[in-house]
Amino acid sequence: MAGTPGGTILIGRDTPEREDVQQLLDEHLADMYATSPPESVHALDPAALAGPGISFWTAREDSQLLGCAALKRLAPGDAEIKSMRTANAARGRGVASALLRHLLAEARHSGYRRLFLETGSQAFFAPARRLYARHGFTDCPPFAGYEPDPNSVFMTLQLDAG
Template sequence: MKVEIRIETPLQDDVRVMVEDLNATMMPLTPREFQFQLTVEEMAGPGLTTFVARTEDGKAVGMASLKEHGSGLGEVKRMFTRPAVRGQRIGSKLLAAVETLAAERAINRLVLETGEAEGFEPAWRVYERGGFATCGAVLDYPDSGYSRFYEKTLSR
């Protein structure tokens, strides 16, 4: 499937629906206190850039955000692809777009937090195929056993 990935505002109805779908997917997999969700309003805030993957007919089928923490550190947030298009490398393309922008902004280390429960295996595959390696807890996330952490050093 051909998709176009662009930086867009998350303050759009179809992106809001994807965020709702992502949250609904995560709710049964991890206790609520160990879910670190951003609202679309937070995703539209300073220091965050959101990419949206759209089909040729304009349907939003995936998203990912880059959160800049300063001092060369960035975080991948709100990665999601619609179940109907999984396995078509859209997640990998979104991750590559985040990495490209991070490198352009002099970010040399990307980190992310994802779930550690059954059901997160597709996400782990995307990150690991993208060159991310598991690591210890990052940023201010608790090392609860409900999260898996990844990192990747970007070359300049």
């Protein structure tokens, strides 16, 4: 939960198959394809995000969807952050930071020791890279079947027990 000028952001488990979430994920995928070549787009569609081994959360204020994020289990102790997205109307309100803090807490609670993520190398993704770096993520080699790609930045975070 995070306080904002407009109210309180509540983060909870959700399904990517809800209509408003699907719309947000469609916007996410459209941005990914608009900024990266198709072979460099690694975002998951709603059906994949509802699959086994993936935990999915949304951030809402009252019933308004502000953002979403997911954790995908990679191996014992390792997970990948997927589909971090803030709704355009909610940008600049701390939604992404609140979601990321929530993911970090959930990852620790679930026994993960390392988190990974892939994001774009283009200027469009610079705010995301800065957010992850502020929370301790550092660049790493490709992981979990990803290949080196000039359009991708791979990052990792070693989690403490706290």
